[in-house]
Amino acid sequence: MTDPMDETAPPMVRLLAVMARLRDPEGGCPWDLEQSFRTIAPHTIEEAYEVADAIERGDMTDLKDELGDLLFQIVYYARMAEEAGAFDFDDVARTITDKMIRRHPHVFGAAAVDSADEMTQRWEDHKAKERAEKAAASGRLPSALDDIVGGLPALSRALKLQKRAARVGFDWKEAEPILDKIEEEICELRAVLTETRETAIMAEPDTARIEDELGDCFFALANLGRHLGIDPEAAARHTNAKFERRFRRMESWLAETGLAASDLTLTELETLWQRAKAEEPGRS
Numbered sequence: 001m002t003d004p005m006d007e008t009a010p011p012m013v014r015l016l017a018v019m020a021r022l023r024d025p026e027g028g029c030p031w032d033l034e035q036s037f038r039t040i041a042p043h044t045i046e047e048a049y050e051v052a053d054a055i056e057r058g059d060m061t062d063l064k065d066e067l068g069d070l071l072f073q074i075v076y077y078a079r080m081a082e083e084a085g086a087f088d089f090d091d092v093a094r095t096i097t098d099k100m101i102r103r104h105p106h107v108f109g110a111a112a113v114d115s116a117d118e119m120t121q122r123w124e125d126h127k128a129k130e131r132a133e134k135a136a137a138s139g140r141l142p143s144a145l146d147d148i149v150g151g152l153p154a155l156s157r158a159l160k161l162q163k164r165a166a167r168v169g170f171d172w173k174e175a176e177p178i179l180d181k182i183e184e185e186i187c188e189l190r191a192v193l194t195e196t197r198e199t200a201i202m203a204e205p206d207t208a209r210i211e212d213e214l215g216d217c218f219f220a221l222a223n224l225g226r227h228l229g230i231d232p233e234a235a236a237r238h239t240n241a242k243f244e245r246r247f248r249r250m251e252s253w254l255a256e257t258g259l260a261a262s263d264l265t266l267t268e269l270e271t272l273w274q275r276a277k278a279e280e281p282g283r284s
Contacts, residue, residue, distance in 0.1 A: 015072070016089060019079045037080060044073040045151075056237055102126070124167065144168050155232040158222040175227040182220045189213040246276040 002009050002017040009017070022032040047070045054063040078089035103126045105111035106119065113119045127147075135142035144164045148157060165171060172178055192209050199206075225232040250272045254260060261269060 015075055016079075019072075019075045023079055023083065035076070035080075037077060040073065040076055040080075044070070044077075047073055052237070056234070056241070153233055155218065155222050155236060158219050159226055159232060162223050162226055172223075172227070175224060178220060178224045178227060182217065182224060185213065185216045185220050189217060246273060246280075249276040249279070 002013050004014055004017040004021055006014065021027075022029045025033065047066065051063065051066045051070055054060075054066045074092065075089060078087070078092050082088040101108045103123055106113040106122070111122075113122065131146040132142045135146060144167065145161060148160045148164065150157070152160065162171070189210070192206070192213050196206055196210065222232040225235060250269070251261060253272060253275075254264075264272075
């Protein structure tokens with residue numbers, strides 16, 4: 001066993017040794033010893049988002065750090081699987097290596113690819129074949145929507161569902177009709193809200209219908225983003241960051257006067273918001 005403190009050892013070997021020490025029943029970390037696949041999963045999702053955030057900010061120092069955190073999650077799972085006798089880190093690395101070689105015959109074999117579009121199509125063909133083989137092995141009919149992870153963020157999953165459906169022809173040819181669809185969904189949402197207000201005295205609001213119509217709006221917006229070549233999750237993250245940046249600017253101005261946001265009316269806050277917005281180049 002490599003000594004984790006040996007700085008001359010290869011970095012990956014040291015990392016695996018660190019994980020083994022943390023999970024060692026004799027002298028390991030009590031918190032790490034208590035963890036399971038299920039308890040670690042939320043941390044993995046959080047680390048992936050932190051990687052995306054560092055990329056969004058263009059901070060390469062943070063990106064290096066966050067990628068290390070994400071790699072540590074993989075090492076964590078591999079160690080727990082090894083303890084359970086299921087597989088180890090080498091098996092994980094071997095599986096992805098074999099998969100990449102299998103899906104890139106134009107690089108590691110004799111096949112030829114003339115363009116990135118052709119490569120994308122071949123990649124999808126390989127994945128479709130693998131999905132069909134999995135379906136056959138489990139005794140069910142294959143679907144174009146197979147293997148789209150249910151735990152993805154909703155907008156990311158919507159994007160994947162739409163891309164898969166598009167590959168079998170279930171898609172608009174251009175973006176303009178989707179704008180009409182968005183307006184249609186907004187009208188349906190507006191109608192449900194109006195109906196809910198009118199019946200609120202007699203019954204509880206129909207939150208299930210409101211949620212359904214609002215979800216349709218999100219799905220249509222994700223579809224528009226796909227046609228425009230814009231990742232809806234990335235667009236939403238950008239807008240969140242923009243909102244936070246402007247709101248914090250407002251708070252900074254208020255702090256200079258000894259006031260808080262709650263001390264102002266909505267109209268006064270909107271005036272500050274427009275001031276913060278005006279300070280930014282290319283504002284929207």
